[in-house]
Amino acid sequence: MKLKNKKIDLKDFFKEREEVLQSWKTGSDFELDLEEAVKYLKGVPSYKNFAFVLNKAKEHGETLIQPRAGVPELGEHIKLLQYLEKSGADFLPSTIDSYTRQNRYIEAEKGLDESVVKHRALLNGFPAVNHGVKSCKQVLESVNVPIEARHGTPDARLLSEIIHASGWTSNEGGGISYNIPYAKSIPLEVSIRNWQYCDRLVGYYEEQGIKINREPFGPLTGTLVPPCISNTVMIIEALLAAEQGVKNITVGYGMGGNLIQDVAAVNTLYYQTKEYLDKYGYKDMEISTVFHQWMGGFPADEAEAMALISYSSTVAALSKATKLITKSPHESMGIPTMEANGLGVKASKFIVKMLKDQKITRSADLDDEMELIRREVDCLMDAVYKVGEGDLAVGTVRAFEQGLLDIPFAPSQYNAGKIFPARDNDGRIRILEFGSLAMSQDIKDFHYEKIKARADSENRKISFQLTVDDVYSVSKGALIGRPLK
Numbered sequence: 001m002k003l004k005n006k007k008i009d010l011k012d013f014f015k016e017r018e019e020v021l022q023s024w025k026t027g028s029d030f031e032l033d034l035e036e037a038v039k040y041l042k043g044v045p046s047y048k049n050f051a052f053v054l055n056k057a058k059e060h061g062e063t064l065i066q067p068r069a070g071v072p073e074l075g076e077h078i079k080l081l082q083y084l085e086k087s088g089a090d091f092l093p094s095t096i097d098s099y100t101r102q103n104r105y106i107e108a109e110k111g112l113d114e115s116v117v118k119h120r121a122l123l124n125g126f127p128a129v130n131h132g133v134k135s136c137k138q139v140l141e142s143v144n145v146p147i148e149a150r151h152g153t154p155d156a157r158l159l160s161e162i163i164h165a166s167g168w169t170s171n172e173g174g175g176i177s178y179n180i181p182y183a184k185s186i187p188l189e190v191s192i193r194n195w196q197y198c199d200r201l202v203g204y205y206e207e208q209g210i211k212i213n214r215e216p217f218g219p220l221t222g223t224l225v226p227p228c229i230s231n232t233v234m235i236i237e238a239l240l241a242a243e244q245g246v247k248n249i250t251v252g253y254g255m256g257g258n259l260i261q262d263v264a265a266v267n268t269l270y271y272q273t274k275e276y277l278d279k280y281g282y283k284d285m286e287i288s289t290v291f292h293q294w295m296g297g298f299p300a301d302e303a304e305a306m307a308l309i310s311y312s313s314t315v316a317a318l319s320k321a322t323k324l325i326t327k328s329p330h331e332s333m334g335i336p337t338m339e340a341n342g343l344g345v346k347a348s349k350f351i352v353k354m355l356k357d358q359k360i361t362r363s364a365d366l367d368d369e370m371e372l373i374r375r376e377v378d379c380l381m382d383a384v385y386k387v388g389e390g391d392l393a394v395g396t397v398r399a400f401e402q403g404l405l406d407i408p409f410a411p412s413q414y415n416a417g418k419i420f421p422a423r424d425n426d427g428r429i430r431i432l433e434f435g436s437l438a439m440s441q442d443i444k445d446f447h448y449e450k451i452k453a454r455a456d457s458e459n460r461k462i463s464f465q466l467t468v469d470d471v472y473s474v475s476k477g478a479l480i481g482r483p484l485k
Protein backbone atom coordinates (compact mmCIF):
# COMPACT_ATOMS: atom_id res chain seq x y z
CA MET A 1 0.00 0.00 0.00
CA LYS A 2 1.36 3.42 -0.98
CA LEU A 3 -0.77 5.28 1.55
CA LYS A 4 1.16 6.70 4.48
CA ASN A 5 0.47 9.17 7.24
CA LYS A 6 3.10 11.57 6.03
CA LYS A 7 2.92 15.22 5.05
CA ILE A 8 2.63 15.51 1.26
CA ASP A 9 5.75 17.01 -0.21
CA LEU A 10 5.00 20.48 -1.63
CA LYS A 11 6.37 19.58 -5.07
CA ASP A 12 4.14 16.51 -5.24
CA PHE A 13 1.22 18.58 -4.02
CA PHE A 14 1.65 21.12 -6.81
CA LYS A 15 1.91 18.35 -9.39
CA GLU A 16 -1.29 16.74 -8.17
CA ARG A 17 -2.92 20.16 -7.98
CA GLU A 18 -2.51 20.65 -11.73
CA GLU A 19 -4.43 17.45 -12.36
CA VAL A 20 -7.12 18.38 -9.86
CA LEU A 21 -7.68 21.78 -11.46
CA GLN A 22 -7.93 20.21 -14.91
CA SER A 23 -10.70 17.83 -13.87
CA TRP A 24 -13.39 20.44 -14.58
CA LYS A 25 -13.55 23.91 -16.12
CA THR A 26 -12.71 26.16 -13.24
CA GLY A 27 -13.16 29.64 -14.59
CA SER A 28 -10.12 31.77 -15.25
CA ASP A 29 -6.71 30.49 -14.17
CA PHE A 30 -6.40 33.68 -12.24
CA GLU A 31 -9.17 32.65 -9.84
CA LEU A 32 -7.41 29.51 -8.72
CA ASP A 33 -3.95 31.01 -8.70
CA LEU A 34 -2.66 30.24 -5.21
CA GLU A 35 -1.00 33.62 -4.78
CA GLU A 36 -4.24 35.29 -5.70
CA ALA A 37 -6.12 33.07 -3.24
CA VAL A 38 -3.64 33.90 -0.47
CA LYS A 39 -4.12 37.59 -1.17
CA TYR A 40 -7.89 37.26 -1.08
CA LEU A 41 -7.90 35.18 2.09
CA LYS A 42 -5.63 37.69 3.81
CA GLY A 43 -8.24 40.34 3.09
CA VAL A 44 -11.05 38.37 4.76
CA PRO A 45 -11.88 40.24 7.99
CA SER A 46 -11.43 38.31 11.25
CA TYR A 47 -15.18 38.28 11.97
CA LYS A 48 -15.58 36.21 8.81
CA ASN A 49 -12.71 33.88 9.68
CA PHE A 50 -14.01 30.59 11.04
CA ALA A 51 -10.97 29.74 13.15
CA PHE A 52 -10.82 33.20 14.67
CA VAL A 53 -14.51 33.26 15.64
CA LEU A 54 -14.32 29.72 17.07
CA ASN A 55 -11.28 30.60 19.18
CA LYS A 56 -13.07 33.63 20.58
CA ALA A 57 -16.19 31.61 21.43
CA LYS A 58 -14.11 28.97 23.17
CA GLU A 59 -12.34 31.61 25.21
CA HIS A 60 -15.68 33.01 26.38
CA GLY A 61 -17.28 29.61 26.99
CA GLU A 62 -19.95 30.27 24.41
CA THR A 63 -21.80 27.81 22.20
CA LEU A 64 -22.29 29.28 18.73
CA ILE A 65 -25.03 28.34 16.29
CA GLN A 66 -24.81 27.01 12.73
CA PRO A 67 -27.61 25.64 10.52
CA ARG A 68 -27.33 23.53 7.39
CA ALA A 69 -28.53 25.22 4.20
CA GLY A 70 -28.00 25.23 0.48
CA VAL A 71 -30.05 25.82 -2.66
CA PRO A 72 -28.76 25.65 -6.25
CA GLU A 73 -29.28 29.18 -7.57
CA LEU A 74 -26.80 31.88 -6.49
CA GLY A 75 -29.28 34.68 -5.72
CA GLU A 76 -31.59 32.32 -3.81
CA HIS A 77 -28.67 30.86 -1.88
CA ILE A 78 -27.53 34.32 -0.82
CA LYS A 79 -31.07 35.24 0.20
CA LEU A 80 -31.27 32.06 2.28
CA LEU A 81 -27.98 32.71 4.06
CA GLN A 82 -28.88 36.34 4.77
CA TYR A 83 -32.17 35.19 6.28
CA LEU A 84 -30.40 32.64 8.51
CA GLU A 85 -27.89 35.26 9.61
CA LYS A 86 -30.79 37.51 10.61
CA SER A 87 -32.34 34.58 12.49
CA GLY A 88 -29.21 34.46 14.65
CA ALA A 89 -26.76 32.09 12.93
CA ASP A 90 -23.20 32.75 14.13
CA PHE A 91 -21.74 30.66 11.32
CA LEU A 92 -23.21 29.98 7.91
CA PRO A 93 -22.97 26.81 5.87
CA SER A 94 -23.19 26.12 2.23
CA THR A 95 -24.55 22.62 1.94
CA ILE A 96 -23.31 21.15 -1.33
CA ASP A 97 -25.61 19.10 -3.62
CA SER A 98 -25.28 15.33 -4.05
CA TYR A 99 -24.03 15.41 -7.66
CA THR A 100 -21.12 17.63 -6.69
CA ARG A 101 -20.40 15.33 -3.74
CA GLN A 102 -19.90 12.55 -6.27
CA ASN A 103 -17.88 14.70 -8.69
CA ARG A 104 -20.74 14.54 -11.23
CA TYR A 105 -20.37 18.14 -12.37
CA ILE A 106 -22.18 17.73 -15.70
CA GLU A 107 -25.36 16.61 -13.94
CA ALA A 108 -24.93 19.35 -11.35
CA GLU A 109 -24.70 21.88 -14.19
CA LYS A 110 -27.91 20.55 -15.72
CA GLY A 111 -29.69 20.70 -12.36
CA LEU A 112 -28.48 24.23 -11.80
CA ASP A 113 -29.59 25.40 -15.27
CA GLU A 114 -33.01 23.83 -14.85
CA SER A 115 -33.40 25.32 -11.38
CA VAL A 116 -32.78 28.76 -12.85
CA VAL A 117 -35.27 28.23 -15.70
CA LYS A 118 -37.99 26.71 -13.51
CA HIS A 119 -37.42 28.94 -10.46
CA ARG A 120 -37.36 25.85 -8.32
CA ALA A 121 -34.58 24.01 -6.45
CA LEU A 122 -33.82 20.89 -8.49
CA LEU A 123 -30.61 20.07 -6.62
CA ASN A 124 -30.39 19.35 -2.88
CA GLY A 125 -27.68 21.92 -2.29
CA PHE A 126 -25.38 24.60 -3.70
CA PRO A 127 -23.15 23.31 -6.54
CA ALA A 128 -20.05 25.29 -5.56
CA VAL A 129 -17.77 23.77 -8.22
CA ASN A 130 -20.11 24.77 -11.03
CA HIS A 131 -20.60 28.24 -9.57
CA GLY A 132 -16.85 28.68 -9.33
CA VAL A 133 -14.71 31.10 -7.36
CA LYS A 134 -16.32 34.33 -8.51
CA SER A 135 -19.81 33.35 -7.35
CA CYS A 136 -18.57 31.72 -4.15
CA LYS A 137 -16.78 34.98 -3.29
CA GLN A 138 -20.05 36.79 -3.88
CA VAL A 139 -21.73 34.51 -1.32
CA LEU A 140 -19.10 35.38 1.29
CA GLU A 141 -19.28 39.06 0.48
CA SER A 142 -23.07 39.05 0.98
CA VAL A 143 -22.94 38.02 4.64
CA ASN A 144 -21.19 39.06 7.85
CA VAL A 145 -20.20 35.74 9.42
CA PRO A 146 -17.78 32.95 8.42
CA ILE A 147 -18.83 30.36 5.82
CA GLU A 148 -18.13 26.64 5.74
CA ALA A 149 -18.69 24.10 3.00
CA ARG A 150 -20.71 21.17 4.34
CA HIS A 151 -21.10 18.18 2.09
CA GLY A 152 -20.21 14.45 2.25
CA THR A 153 -17.61 14.16 -0.49
CA PRO A 154 -15.07 11.31 -0.65
CA ASP A 155 -12.99 13.25 -3.22
CA ALA A 156 -13.36 16.92 -2.29
CA ARG A 157 -10.06 18.11 -3.75
CA LEU A 158 -11.47 20.44 -6.40
CA LEU A 159 -14.34 21.57 -4.18
CA SER A 160 -11.85 22.46 -1.42
CA GLU A 161 -9.67 24.41 -3.85
CA ILE A 162 -12.67 26.46 -4.95
CA ILE A 163 -14.20 27.19 -1.56
CA HIS A 164 -10.95 28.22 0.14
CA ALA A 165 -9.90 30.40 -2.80
CA SER A 166 -13.30 32.08 -2.31
CA GLY A 167 -12.57 32.95 1.30
CA TRP A 168 -14.67 30.21 2.91
CA THR A 169 -12.54 29.45 5.93
CA SER A 170 -13.87 26.08 6.97
CA ASN A 171 -14.36 22.73 5.30
CA GLU A 172 -16.24 19.79 6.74
CA GLY A 173 -15.26 16.19 6.17
CA GLY A 174 -12.53 13.60 6.37
CA GLY A 175 -11.22 10.42 4.79
CA ILE A 176 -13.31 8.14 7.00
CA SER A 177 -16.28 10.31 7.96
CA TYR A 178 -17.04 11.40 4.38
CA ASN A 179 -16.64 7.93 2.96
CA ILE A 180 -17.91 5.09 5.16
CA PRO A 181 -21.30 6.71 6.01
CA TYR A 182 -21.76 8.20 2.52
CA ALA A 183 -20.41 5.82 -0.13
CA LYS A 184 -20.78 2.15 -0.98
CA SER A 185 -17.74 1.27 -3.01
CA ILE A 186 -14.93 3.78 -2.55
CA PRO A 187 -11.86 2.20 -0.95
CA LEU A 188 -10.82 3.83 2.30
CA GLU A 189 -7.25 4.34 1.11
CA VAL A 190 -8.59 6.43 -1.78
CA SER A 191 -10.73 8.74 0.37
CA ILE A 192 -8.03 9.05 3.04
CA ARG A 193 -5.50 10.02 0.37
CA ASN A 194 -7.93 12.55 -1.15
CA TRP A 195 -8.54 14.14 2.23
CA GLN A 196 -4.79 14.31 2.85
CA TYR A 197 -4.76 16.57 -0.19
CA CYS A 198 -7.60 18.73 1.20
CA ASP A 199 -5.74 18.99 4.50
CA ARG A 200 -2.44 19.72 2.77
CA LEU A 201 -4.11 22.61 0.98
CA VAL A 202 -5.16 23.99 4.36
CA GLY A 203 -1.61 23.32 5.60
CA TYR A 204 -0.28 25.36 2.70
CA TYR A 205 -2.52 28.30 3.62
CA GLU A 206 -1.49 27.99 7.27
CA GLU A 207 2.15 28.26 6.14
CA GLN A 208 1.18 31.55 4.48
CA GLY A 209 -0.24 32.82 7.78
CA ILE A 210 -3.90 32.15 6.97
CA LYS A 211 -6.12 30.44 9.53
CA ILE A 212 -8.50 27.82 8.14
CA ASN A 213 -10.73 25.56 10.22
CA ARG A 214 -11.29 21.87 9.50
CA GLU A 215 -14.19 19.86 10.84
CA PRO A 216 -14.34 16.06 10.64
CA PHE A 217 -17.97 14.87 10.44
CA GLY A 218 -18.73 13.49 13.90
CA PRO A 219 -22.20 11.91 13.65
CA LEU A 220 -21.12 9.34 11.02
CA THR A 221 -24.34 7.42 10.23
CA GLY A 222 -26.28 9.42 12.81
CA THR A 223 -27.92 6.28 14.16
CA LEU A 224 -27.06 4.87 17.61
CA VAL A 225 -23.33 5.42 17.10
CA PRO A 226 -21.51 4.52 20.34
CA PRO A 227 -19.44 7.52 21.50
CA CYS A 228 -16.19 5.53 21.47
CA ILE A 229 -16.55 4.81 17.75
CA SER A 230 -17.21 8.37 16.63
CA ASN A 231 -14.65 9.81 19.05
CA THR A 232 -12.00 7.42 17.71
CA VAL A 233 -12.79 8.40 14.12
CA MET A 234 -12.58 12.09 15.11
CA ILE A 235 -9.20 11.63 16.77
CA ILE A 236 -7.82 9.71 13.78
CA GLU A 237 -9.00 12.39 11.36
CA ALA A 238 -7.61 15.14 13.59
CA LEU A 239 -4.22 13.40 13.64
CA LEU A 240 -4.24 12.83 9.86
CA ALA A 241 -5.16 16.49 9.29
CA ALA A 242 -2.51 17.75 11.71
CA GLU A 243 0.15 15.77 9.83
CA GLN A 244 -0.76 17.74 6.68
CA GLY A 245 -0.41 21.05 8.49
CA VAL A 246 -3.94 21.74 9.72
CA LYS A 247 -3.86 23.78 12.93
CA ASN A 248 -7.48 24.59 13.77
CA ILE A 249 -9.73 21.56 14.20
CA THR A 250 -13.31 21.17 15.37
CA VAL A 251 -14.06 17.60 16.39
CA GLY A 252 -17.71 16.61 16.26
CA TYR A 253 -20.26 14.51 18.05
CA GLY A 254 -23.83 13.58 17.18
CA MET A 255 -26.25 13.62 20.09
CA GLY A 256 -26.95 10.17 21.52
CA GLY A 257 -29.88 11.13 23.74
CA ASN A 258 -28.74 10.40 27.30
CA LEU A 259 -27.67 13.66 28.93
CA ILE A 260 -24.81 12.25 31.02
CA GLN A 261 -23.42 10.10 28.23
CA ASP A 262 -23.56 13.02 25.79
CA VAL A 263 -21.82 15.43 28.16
CA ALA A 264 -19.23 12.76 28.94
CA ALA A 265 -18.67 12.09 25.23
CA VAL A 266 -18.10 15.73 24.24
CA ASN A 267 -15.74 16.34 27.14
CA THR A 268 -13.77 13.17 26.53
CA LEU A 269 -13.64 13.95 22.83
CA TYR A 270 -12.03 17.28 23.56
CA TYR A 271 -9.51 15.97 26.11
CA GLN A 272 -8.49 12.90 24.14
CA THR A 273 -8.12 14.81 20.86
CA LYS A 274 -5.79 17.16 22.69
CA GLU A 275 -3.96 14.29 24.36
CA TYR A 276 -3.38 12.34 21.13
CA LEU A 277 -2.31 15.39 19.12
CA ASP A 278 0.15 16.17 21.86
CA LYS A 279 1.37 12.60 22.15
CA TYR A 280 2.18 12.45 18.44
CA GLY A 281 4.01 15.77 18.49
CA TYR A 282 1.53 18.17 16.90
CA LYS A 283 2.04 21.46 18.70
CA ASP A 284 0.15 24.77 18.56
CA MET A 285 -3.10 23.04 17.73
CA GLU A 286 -6.38 24.87 18.30
CA ILE A 287 -9.15 22.43 19.17
CA SER A 288 -12.85 23.08 19.51
CA THR A 289 -15.93 20.87 19.56
CA VAL A 290 -19.18 20.74 17.64
CA PHE A 291 -22.40 19.13 18.85
CA HIS A 292 -24.96 17.95 16.30
CA GLN A 293 -28.60 18.09 17.26
CA TRP A 294 -30.33 14.71 17.07
CA MET A 295 -29.30 13.07 13.78
CA GLY A 296 -31.66 10.10 13.85
CA GLY A 297 -35.29 9.91 12.87
CA PHE A 298 -37.30 12.98 13.91
CA PRO A 299 -40.94 13.20 15.01
CA ALA A 300 -43.18 14.45 12.19
CA ASP A 301 -45.09 16.78 14.51
CA GLU A 302 -43.50 20.23 14.33
CA ALA A 303 -44.02 21.06 18.01
CA GLU A 304 -42.40 17.77 18.97
CA ALA A 305 -39.57 18.42 16.55
CA MET A 306 -39.03 21.86 18.14
CA ALA A 307 -38.98 20.21 21.57
CA LEU A 308 -36.31 17.77 20.39
CA ILE A 309 -34.34 20.68 18.92
CA SER A 310 -34.58 22.48 22.27
CA TYR A 311 -33.52 19.41 24.23
CA SER A 312 -30.59 18.93 21.84
CA SER A 313 -29.57 22.54 22.42
CA THR A 314 -29.75 22.04 26.17
CA VAL A 315 -27.36 19.11 26.00
CA ALA A 316 -25.04 21.01 23.65
CA ALA A 317 -24.90 24.00 25.99
CA LEU A 318 -24.31 21.85 29.08
CA SER A 319 -21.56 19.93 27.30
CA LYS A 320 -19.91 23.30 26.55
CA ALA A 321 -19.50 22.46 22.87
CA THR A 322 -18.08 25.42 20.94
CA LYS A 323 -20.55 25.04 18.11
CA LEU A 324 -24.02 23.61 17.66
CA ILE A 325 -25.39 22.36 14.33
CA THR A 326 -29.14 22.86 14.25
CA LYS A 327 -32.09 21.01 12.78
CA SER A 328 -35.47 22.41 11.74
CA PRO A 329 -39.09 21.49 12.50
CA HIS A 330 -39.24 20.15 8.91
CA GLU A 331 -36.56 17.52 9.57
CA SER A 332 -38.84 14.50 9.17
CA MET A 333 -39.95 15.78 5.74
CA GLY A 334 -36.61 16.69 4.16
CA ILE A 335 -34.89 19.92 3.27
CA PRO A 336 -36.53 22.74 5.27
CA THR A 337 -37.95 25.97 3.96
CA MET A 338 -35.96 29.08 4.76
CA GLU A 339 -38.48 30.02 7.46
CA ALA A 340 -38.48 26.61 9.16
CA ASN A 341 -34.68 26.57 9.10
CA GLY A 342 -34.68 30.00 10.76
CA LEU A 343 -37.01 28.75 13.51
CA GLY A 344 -34.52 26.01 14.37
CA VAL A 345 -31.74 28.59 14.60
CA LYS A 346 -33.79 30.92 16.80
CA ALA A 347 -34.98 28.25 19.25
CA SER A 348 -31.46 26.82 19.55
CA LYS A 349 -29.90 30.19 20.16
CA PHE A 350 -32.43 31.01 22.84
CA ILE A 351 -31.58 27.86 24.79
CA VAL A 352 -27.81 28.22 24.60
CA LYS A 353 -28.13 31.81 25.83
CA MET A 354 -30.27 30.67 28.78
CA LEU A 355 -27.70 28.07 29.76
CA LYS A 356 -24.56 30.05 29.03
CA ASP A 357 -23.54 30.50 32.66
CA GLN A 358 -24.77 27.15 33.93
CA LYS A 359 -22.67 24.07 34.41
CA ILE A 360 -23.29 20.40 35.00
CA THR A 361 -21.87 19.53 38.40
CA ARG A 362 -19.31 16.79 38.28
CA SER A 363 -20.52 13.51 39.69
CA ALA A 364 -19.24 9.98 40.07
CA ASP A 365 -21.66 8.97 37.31
CA LEU A 366 -20.29 11.54 34.86
CA ASP A 367 -16.70 10.70 35.79
CA ASP A 368 -17.33 6.97 35.32
CA GLU A 369 -18.88 7.49 31.91
CA MET A 370 -15.95 9.68 30.83
CA GLU A 371 -13.48 7.11 32.09
CA LEU A 372 -15.29 4.35 30.21
CA ILE A 373 -15.21 6.27 26.91
CA ARG A 374 -11.57 7.13 27.48
CA ARG A 375 -10.63 3.48 27.96
CA GLU A 376 -12.69 2.35 24.97
CA VAL A 377 -11.09 4.94 22.69
CA ASP A 378 -7.63 3.94 23.91
CA CYS A 379 -8.42 0.29 23.07
CA LEU A 380 -9.45 1.23 19.54
CA MET A 381 -6.56 3.65 18.96
CA ASP A 382 -4.02 1.07 20.21
CA ALA A 383 -5.45 -1.50 17.81
CA VAL A 384 -5.26 0.90 14.86
CA TYR A 385 -1.62 1.82 15.47
CA LYS A 386 -0.74 -1.81 16.09
CA VAL A 387 -2.30 -3.16 12.93
CA GLY A 388 -0.76 -0.27 10.96
CA GLU A 389 2.69 -1.08 12.37
CA GLY A 390 2.90 2.46 13.63
CA ASP A 391 1.35 4.19 10.60
CA LEU A 392 -2.06 5.69 11.35
CA ALA A 393 -3.32 5.85 7.76
CA VAL A 394 -2.34 2.25 7.02
CA GLY A 395 -3.70 1.19 10.39
CA THR A 396 -7.05 2.81 9.72
CA VAL A 397 -7.46 0.97 6.41
CA ARG A 398 -6.48 -2.37 7.95
CA ALA A 399 -8.58 -1.83 11.07
CA PHE A 400 -11.69 -1.31 8.94
CA GLU A 401 -10.75 -4.30 6.75
CA GLN A 402 -10.60 -6.50 9.81
CA GLY A 403 -13.59 -4.98 11.57
CA LEU A 404 -11.41 -3.81 14.47
CA LEU A 405 -13.04 -0.45 13.75
CA ASP A 406 -16.64 -0.74 12.64
CA ILE A 407 -19.37 1.86 12.16
CA PRO A 408 -22.97 0.75 12.71
CA PHE A 409 -25.46 1.04 9.81
CA ALA A 410 -22.87 2.27 7.27
CA PRO A 411 -23.45 1.54 3.56
CA SER A 412 -19.77 1.04 2.69
CA GLN A 413 -18.49 -2.35 1.61
CA TYR A 414 -15.22 -1.34 3.25
CA ASN A 415 -16.92 -1.41 6.65
CA ALA A 416 -17.48 -4.74 8.40
CA GLY A 417 -20.97 -3.76 9.57
CA LYS A 418 -20.95 -6.42 12.26
CA ILE A 419 -21.58 -4.38 15.38
CA PHE A 420 -25.06 -3.69 16.74
CA PRO A 421 -25.77 -1.04 19.35
CA ALA A 422 -28.67 -0.87 21.79
CA ARG A 423 -29.62 1.37 24.69
CA ASP A 424 -29.31 0.44 28.33
CA ASN A 425 -31.88 1.21 31.01
CA ASP A 426 -30.77 4.88 31.19
CA GLY A 427 -30.91 5.26 27.44
CA ARG A 428 -27.13 5.24 27.06
CA ILE A 429 -25.89 3.74 23.82
CA ARG A 430 -24.08 0.46 24.47
CA ILE A 431 -22.85 -2.31 22.18
CA LEU A 432 -24.95 -5.45 21.94
CA GLU A 433 -22.91 -7.24 19.26
CA PHE A 434 -19.22 -6.38 19.03
CA GLY A 435 -18.35 -8.22 15.81
CA SER A 436 -14.55 -7.97 15.61
CA LEU A 437 -14.37 -4.56 17.29
CA ALA A 438 -11.03 -4.21 19.10
CA MET A 439 -12.34 -3.94 22.64
CA SER A 440 -11.03 -5.51 25.83
CA GLN A 441 -13.05 -8.28 27.47
CA ASP A 442 -13.81 -6.29 30.64
CA ILE A 443 -15.38 -3.52 28.55
CA LYS A 444 -17.41 -6.05 26.54
CA ASP A 445 -18.62 -7.58 29.81
CA PHE A 446 -19.69 -4.17 31.09
CA HIS A 447 -21.76 -3.49 27.95
CA TYR A 448 -23.34 -6.94 28.18
CA GLU A 449 -24.35 -6.41 31.82
CA LYS A 450 -25.91 -3.04 30.99
CA ILE A 451 -27.93 -4.39 28.06
CA LYS A 452 -28.88 -7.52 30.00
CA ALA A 453 -30.32 -5.37 32.79
CA ARG A 454 -32.48 -3.54 30.27
CA ALA A 455 -33.67 -6.69 28.53
CA ASP A 456 -34.49 -8.26 31.92
CA SER A 457 -36.52 -5.26 32.99
CA GLU A 458 -38.49 -5.52 29.75
CA ASN A 459 -38.98 -9.26 30.20
CA ARG A 460 -37.28 -10.14 26.96
CA LYS A 461 -34.12 -11.75 25.69
CA ILE A 462 -31.18 -9.80 24.32
CA SER A 463 -31.63 -9.70 20.56
CA PHE A 464 -31.35 -7.53 17.45
CA GLN A 465 -34.96 -6.50 18.18
CA LEU A 466 -33.60 -4.11 20.86
CA THR A 467 -31.51 -2.40 18.19
CA VAL A 468 -34.46 -2.11 15.81
CA ASP A 469 -36.76 -0.74 18.51
CA ASP A 470 -34.15 1.85 19.51
CA VAL A 471 -33.67 3.06 15.92
CA TYR A 472 -37.30 4.19 15.75
CA SER A 473 -38.04 5.17 19.35
CA VAL A 474 -37.10 8.87 19.34
CA SER A 475 -39.29 9.67 16.34
CA LYS A 476 -42.14 8.12 18.33
CA GLY A 477 -41.46 10.16 21.44
CA ALA A 478 -39.40 7.85 23.66
CA LEU A 479 -35.63 7.60 24.03
CA ILE A 480 -35.62 3.85 24.68
CA GLY A 481 -37.49 1.47 22.39
CA ARG A 482 -39.32 -0.41 25.11
CA PRO A 483 -42.08 -2.82 24.13
CA LEU A 484 -45.63 -1.56 24.63
CA LYS A 485 -47.12 -2.79 27.89
Ligand code: 8ZB
Binds near residue numbers: 069125331335
Ligand atom coordinates in the same frame (compact mmCIF):
# COMPACT_ATOMS: atom_id res chain seq x y z
C1 8ZB B 1 -25.95 14.45 7.15
C2 8ZB B 1 -26.76 15.67 7.27
C3 8ZB B 1 -28.24 15.47 7.13
C4 8ZB B 1 -29.01 16.72 7.47
C5 8ZB B 1 -29.87 18.37 6.12
C6 8ZB B 1 -30.92 17.28 6.19
C7 8ZB B 1 -30.48 16.57 7.45
C8 8ZB B 1 -29.17 18.32 3.70
C9 8ZB B 1 -29.67 20.33 3.08
C10 8ZB B 1 -30.01 20.20 4.43
C11 8ZB B 1 -30.75 22.35 4.51
C12 8ZB B 1 -29.92 21.59 2.46
N1 8ZB B 1 -29.68 18.94 4.78
N2 8ZB B 1 -29.16 19.17 2.66
N3 8ZB B 1 -30.54 21.19 5.15
N4 8ZB B 1 -30.47 22.56 3.21
N5 8ZB B 1 -29.63 21.79 1.17
O1 8ZB B 1 -28.69 17.71 6.52
O2 8ZB B 1 -32.20 17.81 6.25
O3 8ZB B 1 -30.99 17.27 8.56
